[in-house]
Amino acid sequence: GENVEQHPSTLSVQEGDSAVIKCTYSDSASNYFPWYKQELGKRPQLIIDIRSNVGEKKDQRIAVTLNKTAKHFSLHITETQPEDSAVYFCALRSASKIIFGSGTRLSIRP
Amino acid sequence: KAGVTQTPRYLIKTRGQQVTLSCSPISGHRSVSWYQQTPGQGLQFLFEYFSETQRNKGNFPGRFSGRQFSNSRSEMNVSTLELGDSALYLCASRGQGDEKLFFGSGTQLSVL
Numbered sequence: 334g335e336n337v338e339q340h341p342s343t344l345s346v347q348e349g350d351s352a353v354i355k356c357t358y359s360d361s362a363s364n365y366f367p368w369y370k371q372e373l374g375k376r377p378q379l380i381i382d383i384r385s386n387v388g389e390k391k392d393q394r395i396a397v398t399l400n401k402t403a404k405h406f407s408l409h410i411t412e413t414q415p416e417d418s419a420v421y422f423c424a425l426r427s428a429s430k431i432i433f434g435s436g437t438r439l440s441i442r443p
Numbered sequence: 444k445a446g447v448t449q450t451p452r453y454l455i456k457t458r459g460q461q462v463t464l465s466c467s468p469i470s471g472h473r474s475v476s477w478y479q480q481t482p483g484q485g486l487q488f489l490f491e492y493f494s495e496t497q498r499n500k501g502n503f504p505g506r507f508s509g510r511q512f513s514n515s516r517s518e519m520n521v522s523t524l525e526l527g528d529s530a531l532y533l534c535a536s537r538g539q540g541d542e543k544l545f546f547g548s549g550t551q552l553s554v555l
Contacts (some may be wrong), residue, residue, distance in 0.1 A: 339485070342483070365542055367542065367543070367544075369544075374549050375548075376533070376545070376546040376547060376549065377479045377486070377533070377544075377546050378545065382542065382543075412451050418462055422485060422486060424486075426542065428499065429491075429498065429499060430476070430491055430498075430499040430501075431476065431488070431542075431544060432480070432488050433485050433486035433487075433488070434485055435483065435484060435485035436486075
């Protein structure tokens with residue numbers, strides 16, 4: 334069935350550096366790819382999404398890239414700040430349902 | 444506008460019991476999805492309801508069931524609880540034609 338794999342499971346970066354999280358998927362019919370951020374003890378919230386008709390989308394320090402041929406998409410966070418510390422989930426729509434990756438715990442070192 | 448509301452916030456049950464969780468979506472949202480969150484497993488899709496009909500179902504055993512009422516509120520039921528059912532159960536609603544999921548705070552279920 335549909336599947337989305339997310340790497341790495343944990344990531345630690347120095348404040349100010351960039352962080353990259355990658356996801357691969359198997360369902361070639363998927364055309365919507367959101368990213369959710371879950372801070373400790375809080376609910377997941379959408380931070381950015383991309384559709385299959387574009388290859389990249391940016392929102393301030395956050396960007397998402399999509400390679401439909403290779404079936405992978407990535408989240409890029411530049412100039413990381415302490416408030417970026419959270420668990421990040423990639424997701425995609427497959428057969429009208431939204432399925433999630435296993436999450437990446439991002440820690441920002443001062 | 445009130446957000447997605449889940450009750451109860453915490454539940455402690457013993458093996459073999461059953462449990463019912465409740466989710467009230469954002470006003471006007473007719474789609475409600477349920478997810479199970481466990482450490483290391485991310486968010487596992489349980490099912491989605493739209494206008495009182497189950498639209499999608501994940502790979503969970505038949506012990507997990509749900510329903511949606513005419514006011515779009517949804518309930519999830521787990522029968523014959525097992526230790527492995529201990530998890531945070533999140534529901535999320537979305538508006539018609541909108542892909543964005545709005546999550547509730549979840550129900551933390553502990554099975555002893």
